[in-house]
Amino acid sequence: MDKKRPAHNQNVDEFVETYTSDPASGLSREEARKRLDQYGKNELPAEEKEPRWKAFMRHFHDILIYVLLAAAAITLILGHYIDTAVILVVAVVNAGIGYFQENKAEKALEGIRNMLSLEANVRRDGKRHTVSSSELVVGDLVMLSPGDKVPADLRLIRAEELNVEEAALTGESTSVLKHTEPLEKNAVLADRLNMVFSGTTVVSGTGAGIVAATGVKTEIGKINRSMSDIEDIKTPLLRQTAQFGKMISVAIVGLAFVMFVFGYFFRDYEIGELFLSVIALAVAAIPEGLPAILSIILAIGVQNMAGRNAIVRNLPSVETLGSVSVICSDKTGTLTKNEMTVTSVVTADREYNVSGTGYAPTGTIFHNEEEADTRKDSALHHFLLSVKNNNDAELHQDEEGHWGIMGEPTEGCLVTLAEKASTVVDELTVESKIPFDSDYKYMATLVTLEGQKMMLIKGAPDRIFDMAEQEALADGAKQPFNRDVWTQKMGAHAKHGERVLGVAIKPMPEDTEKITRADLSEGVTMLGLAGIIDPPRDAAVRAITECKKAGIQVKMITGDHAETAMAIGKQMGIETGEAALEGKDLDAMSQEELEEAVEKYQIFARTSPENKLRLLEALQAKGKIAAMTGDGVNDAAALKRADVGVAMGIKGTEVAKDASEMVLVDDHFKTIVNAVEEGRRVYDNLKKTILFILPTNAAQALLIMASILIGVAMPLSPVQILWVNMVTSVTISLALAFETLDKGTMERSPRHPNTPLLSGYYIFRILFVAFLIGGGTLAINFTMIGQGYDQGIVTTVTLQMIVLAQMFHLFNCRSELNFAFNKDFFKNKAVFVVSAILIGLQLAITYVPFMNTIFGTQPIELAHWIFPIIMGIVVFIVVEIEKAITKQIVKRKGT
Template identity: 65%
Template sequence: MNEEQKWFSKDAGDVLKELDTEKSQGLSEEEAKRRLEHYGKNELPEEDKEPLLKKVAKHFNDVLIYVLLAAAVITGILGHYIDTAVIAVVAIVNAAIGYFQENKAEKALAGIKKMLSLFANVRRDGDRTEVAATDVVVGDIVLLNAGDKVPADVRLLKAENLNVEESPLTGESTTVEKHTYALDSETVLADRKNMAFSGTSIASGSGVGIVTATGEDTEIGKINQSIAEVEDLQTPLIKQTSQFGKMVAIAIVGFSVLMYIFGLLFRDYPLGELLLYVIGIAVAAIPEGLPAILSIILAIGVQNMAGRNAIVRNLPSVETLGSVSIIGSDKTGTLTKNEMTVTSVVTSEREYDVSGTGYVPEGDILYKDEVVRTEEDPTLKDLLLSVKTCNDASLKKDEEGRWDIKGDPTEGCLLTLAAKADIPVASPDVEAKIPFDSSYKYMATLVDATEEKVIYIKGAPDRIFDMVDQEGFKKPKWEQLMKTHAKKGERVIGVAMKKVSKETTSIDHGDLDDGVMFLGLVGIVDPPREEAMAAVKACNQAGIQVKMITGDHVDTASAIGYQLGIGDGRHALEGKEIDTMSDDELVKAANEYDVFARTTPQHKLRLVQAFQQNDKTCAMTGDGVNDAPALKRADVGVAMGIKGTEVAKEASEMVLVDDNFKTIVNAVEEGRRVYDNLKKTILFILPTNAAEAFLITAAIFLGIMMPLTPVQILWVNMVSSVTVSLALAFEQLDKGAMTRPPRPPNTPLLSGYYIFRIIFVALLIGGGTLAMNLSMIDQGYDQAIVNTVTLNTIVITQMFHLFNCRSELEFAFNKDFFSNKAVFVVSGLLILLQLFITYVPFMNTIFETEPLQAGYWLFPIIMGAIVFIVVEIEKVITKQVVNNKRYKRKEGST
C-alpha cells in the first residue's frame, strides 16, 4: 500500500492525516492490532527452503556424469564390479563438491534480518510503550533516542539535533542530520533528510516520527527483495566446462556407438567383450578426473588467497577474478578510509597543508613542506584552540591500540588536527555552549582564557561569513576560496572567535551579532587509501577498468576519483540522471563514465547489469547493505571484512579481511594463475586420455587383443593423471600475466592451438605405444607382460609430458625449472605407485599385471624421452611462428 507513496514530499500534518494518526496520542491498541492483522508483521519474508534430497540430486545433473553412471551400470551388469565401484566413486565425489558450493542466498537474507531492531518505543493510547519491533505498524508514532535502531521507515515529525548513521544503507561516510520539513518529490534516497530508515541507528539527538512502511515495504525490505530476485550467474569457468563437457560427452557417446557397430559388422569379438571394449573407449576418453582436479586447483587458489587476506566463499570465483575486466567499487570505506581527515587549513596569512590520514594523531601542519611553528601564527593558534574547544567528540585509543572517535566524525578529525600541532593545544574549561543545530548551522562555546573570555565558533562557512564584523574581511574572496576547496572534494568548515568580558557567564545567539573575528577555513576529506591508488594503477595495467559507484555527492566523488586515477575529475553521472535512462541508454553511459554519484541500491544493480551487457566480466566491491544486490548480481561480489556488514559479506563471493583494495589486485593475479594452470592441466590430461582411447580404437580396427583393460585405464586416469596433474596447480604466475588484457567472456576453453597440441600429443603417445605393443607381440612376448609394459609406458610418458606442460611455449629447462617442487614430489610418488601395481601380488590379481624384469623398464623410459623431446621441438617452432605473426601485425599497424 505505502510502497508508491512519497511521504518525504508531504507536510507532516498531511502524513498524519492520511495515515489517520494523532501525534500526541498515537494509535489505539485496538487499531494497532487491526492494522497488524491487515498488513502483517514488521518482518522480512522467509524464503522457501529447498529439500535436502533435491539439493543433492541436482549435482548429478551433468552430461558427463550421465555417461559415467551409464558405464557403471553396464560394467556392473557384466560383472566388472571394480570398474563399477571406481566410476561410481568419481560421480559421488563430483556431486559432493558441487553440493558444498551451494549458493548463499539464504544466508544473505538472514544477514539482513540481523540488522533489524528487536524492540521499539511507540506511543499507544497516549502512553509511551515498548513493543516488539515486529509488532510496529504503519501509522505508529515512534520515539527515537541516541543508540536506538530505527524499527521501520519513519517520516520525522520532530528532530532535536537528530543525527542518524545511514552508511550501511546509503554509503554516506558521515552521520546524516535530520529535519522535518517536506522535500521535493524527486529527492533521492540519500538526501531524504526528513526520513529515518529501518535498520539504521540513531547517532545523537532525539526525534519523533510516524511509521510509513514496515516489513518488505521498507527500503531495507526492498533491498532484501532485490537480493532474492537477483539471478545467480554461472562463472565463466563453469560455463566453459559445462559446454566443454556436453561437447565431449556427445562426441564420446557417438564415437563409442560407431565403434560398437563397426565391431559387430567387421570383427568377431563376443558381444559382451566388445561392449566392455567400447566402454573402455568411453572411460578412457572421458576426463573423469577433471572435475576433481579443477576443484583441487581452485581449492589451492582459495588457500593462497586466504594467506593474502582474502576469504573466497565460492571455489569457481577464484578463477573468475582472473577474467574480470571491470571492477565497480564503492567509495566510502573501500577506496577511501571512511575516516574524516583535515587536509588543509586557510587563515588570512597563509594556506597550510596537513599530513597524515585518519584519526591517528600522527602528521604535521605544513607550510611549503616545512613544519609550522604554531607560536609564530597567532591566528592559526586561535583556530586550533577553537576547533578543539568547540567540540563534543572524544579521541582515544581502544583496547587493541587503534585510535577511535566517540561522537561526530567531523568533530573527531578536528581533534586530530589540533593534536598534530608542534606544541600542545590548551584545553580550557567550557563555561557555556550553543549546541549545533541545523536551523542555524553553527556551534559556539564560551571559554575562560588567561586574560579574557572568548567565544569560539565553528560551522557552515556561509553562516560564519555573515557573522563576521571585522575590518579588512573580504567576503567574496573567502567565498571563492571555499568553492575552490569544495571542488577538490573537501568539506569546508568555517572558524571564528569573539572576545568578551570576564564577567560573561552565558551566551546566546545575540552575543554573535557583532565583534566576531574570522579565523579561517578547515578543509576535510574522507581520504583515498594510498594502497588503493597503487591498486587502481595496477588494474589499468592489467586492462581492468575501475568504476566508482557511490552514494556521495558528485563533486566529492569526482575529486576523490581523480586522485585515485578514476575519471577525469569533471565528468560523472548522477543517480537522478540514471533514473531517466532506459536500459540501452545506461549500457552506453556505463561504458562512457567512470564515476557514478548519488546512487541508490537499484542504481548499483542496474549498473552492474549494464556492465555485463557490455560483455564485461564484472566484480563489484562494497561494504553496506545498499551494496548487497549488486554484490550478488556481479560475476564476483567482493565485500569488506572489517567495516562490511554481514549482509554484504553473505551476498558476496569474496571477503577482504584487511579492507584493502590492493587485495583485489592480488586476487586477480591469483585468478589468472589458477586459470593458466587449469589450461596447462587440460593440455596435460586430454592428450593422455585421447591416447588411451586411440589405443583401444586402433585395437578394434586391427582386430587384436586390447592393449589395456578398462580397469587398467581407470588406474591411469584416476591415480596417475590426478596425481601428476595436481602438481600443475602449484605452478607460479606466468610472466606478463598481469600486463595482458582480460580474456573475453566467450573465449573457448580450447583454442585452435590447444586442439592441435592435444591431437598431436595423443597421436604421438598413442601411436608410439601401439607400435611398441605390436612389436612386442610380434616378438612373442607374453600378453600379460605386454599389457604391463604398455600400462607403464602410458604412465611414464605422462610423467615426461608433465614437464612439457609446465609452460605453454617456453623451454622446459629454464631458470624456473626447480621452482615447483610439487612436480618432483608427485613424479616420485607416481614411480612408487607404478612399482606397487607392477610388483605387489594382490595388485597383479586386481589389475591383471605381471612383475617386470629391470630391462623392460627401458621401453617406457625411452618412449617418455622421445615424447618429451618431440614436444619441446614443436613448442620452439610454434613460438617462432607466433612471434612472427605478432611482428607482422605490429608492422602493419605502424
C-alpha cells in the first residue's frame, strides 16, 4: 500500500482506493487476518522494565562509594574483618535508602497504551462486528457513535454532526466538528477535520471512517515513540554532586597516595599499619553519608510538597524546582479551567456582564453593575429562553458536588447561563428541530412560547446576521436590524478572546408542526450575542504575579488560536508583547532562530507536540531550567523532556501524569509556585547540610595526616571514623532539613544551573571549621598522651570531642550569616531532638560493652567529658564571631 499523500489530503474515493477497502462492506475477514499478520496488532510496544536487582545495584554507582568499597577490600585483605563489615554495611545502607526513596518506575508508555479503547465497531464482509481494538488493521471500516473512544486514526468517509473531543491530543478547548472533504497537505493536526485520532472521544453525532494508521503509526504512537527517544536529563543537583564526588575522590586518592609514600620513606611504620593509616585517612575524608543524607532531605521535601498538593515522583526534582527559571504552561485546563463560560451578553440596546465561571450555575447577570431583571427586560428574557431550549446539552452535578455537562461545551455553558437568571427560565417542549450542520452553522427548534409558536435560532453570528430583519429591544419593541453595529459588537468581543454566538427568534404560524431551513428566509428577529471564554483560573493569575517577583518567566504554549491565546495571556498577566508565534512559524525556523525567538516571545499558539519539544530544547540550550505544565496526551513528550514535568492531577490524563516528575493534586497553578518555594528551601538546606558535614571529614583527615607527618599512632581507627561520619550525617544533620524558608528567598532570581555547589565562602568556612576542630582535637589529644592517659581513654575522648564539636557547630549552620540565637531559634524542634539522640548514641558507644568491643572504645570518667564540652563551646563561639565579621564585610561590599 503506497501512501505517498497523507490521508487527510486525499478525497474519499482516492483514500478508499489507496487502502483497498470497501466503504460499504469493509474488509473481508480473510483480508483483515492477512493484514494483521503483516502489520501487527493495534498496540504500542511495552518498554522493557529494569530488574529490581539492577535498580538496587545502580545506587552503588557513585565514585565516593567506589573509594569506600576499595577501602573495604584492603581491610579484608589485611584481616581487619570488623572494619570490612562496618564499611560494607555503610555502603549497603546508602544504597538501600537511595533505592527505596528513588523508585523511578517509568509508567508513561503503559499509560499511553491504556488510552486505546478496548473494543471497536467494524464492518467486515458487509456485517457489523464488535472486535478488540488490538485486532484493527489499516483499511478496516469503523462505525462511530456518541461516547465512543476512537480506536485508531481514521479517515472519515461519513460524518453526521460528528463532534469529537480532542483537547487531550491537540489542546483545543472545544470539541471539533468533523467533515469528509479533503484538506491541504500541510494542515496541522488540530485542523485535520476529516480525521479522527486514536484516544479521542466522540461527543455527539455519528460517523464512519477507514483506519489509516494503527499502533505506533497513530498520532498517539508518534508521541510514544518520541518519548522513547527522549533521554532523561540530569538535574542540576545530580550534575553538581557528581562533579563534586569526582573532585573529592581524586583529591582523597591523591592525598592517600602522597601520605603512603611519605610514611613509607620518611617514617618508621610497618607496611600493614601504614596501610591501615592510609585507609583511615581515605575513610575519614570520604563523606560517605552524603548520598544517603541528600536522599533523606529530598524525601522530606517530597513529603512537605505532598502536604501542599504537589506529588513529586522522583527525588531530585524537588531540588530542580528550586532552580526553575521558566515555566512553559499549556493554556487549556492549566491556566484556564477547560470549562466554557458565558461572560457577556449583548442585545441591541444593552450589554450584560455575567459573573461566575465554569459549569456551576452560580453567578449573576449584571447590567450597569446591577442584577438584570429578566421580568422587565424582554430581549434578555427571550434570549435566555432561546439558549436554554434550543440546546442539546444537559447540566448535572456528581456525588462530590462537581458540576459538569453532557454534550457540547459551548451548549453546556448556555444552559448554565440560563440558570444564573434572576427568575426561573422555563423549560419548553421541543416540537421540531433543525440540527446543527457544519455547512449552515446554525441550529433551530420549534416551541410554543407564551401561547404562540416560535422558532428559536442559534449559531455563527454572520449566519444569523444574514437572516435577521429586526432586532429586539429591552422594552419589548423592535427596530430594523443594523448589521454594521452588530458586526462591530462581535469584533470587539472577539478581540477579547471570546467565542461569539448569535441568537435569534421568529414567530411561526399556529399550525406549524415542522420547521425547515426555508422558514428562515424572512421574519427573523435578532436577540443578541453571547460571549464565551474558557476562563482563566484566578489562582493562576496570582501565581504568575508571584513568579515575576521570583524572577521566573511564564510562557504559554497552546494549540488554540493566536488571538485567543493573546487575549487569555493578557488576562493572566503574561507579558504578551505585540504578537504570538504560531506553530507554522516555529516549523520554518532554524535552531538558532528558535533560540532567539524563545527568549523574545511569551505566547506560542497552534503548536504541535514537536513544536513543544523544540521550544523546550531551545530554552535548555540557552541555559534555562524549564518546567512544563500540561494535562493532555499531546503534552506527554514535552513533560518528559522538561527539567520538571508538571501534570494536572484532576483533569490530567494518566499519560501526562506518568510522563511527569510532579502531579498537582488540585490542578492549581499556584501549587507550582508553592513547589518552587519548597524547592528553594530544600536547596538552601542541602547547602547548609554540606556546610555542616564536610568540616567533620576534613577535621578527621587533618588528624590522620598530622599523625602520619609527625609519626605517632593514629588517634582514631577506620571503624571509629565511620561511626563519627554516620552519626553526624544520619542523625544531627537531618535537623537542617526542617529549617524554615529564609526571608527574601522568593524575591531573588533563580540560580544559574552552573552555580557551584560550594561558593568561595563555603570553602573557606569548611576549611576554617575543619582546622578549628581538627587542630583543637589534636592539641588536646597530644596533651592527654603527654599527661600519661591510657590510649583507650584518649581515643574515646578524641572521638567525643569531634562529635560534640559538630553538634555545637550544627547551631552555627542553621543560618549562613545570621546570629544563631534569634527569634526562630526554637522554631525547628528537630535540632533539639536529634541533639538528644546524638548524646544517647555517644553514651552508648562509650558505656555499652558490645559497642566497646566493635568500635574499640572504653568507658570514661565524668571529669573526662569536660574536654569535649569545652571544645564544642569554643567552636560555637569562634564560628559565631567569624559569621558576624563576614556579614559586616558583605554589607560593606554591597554598599
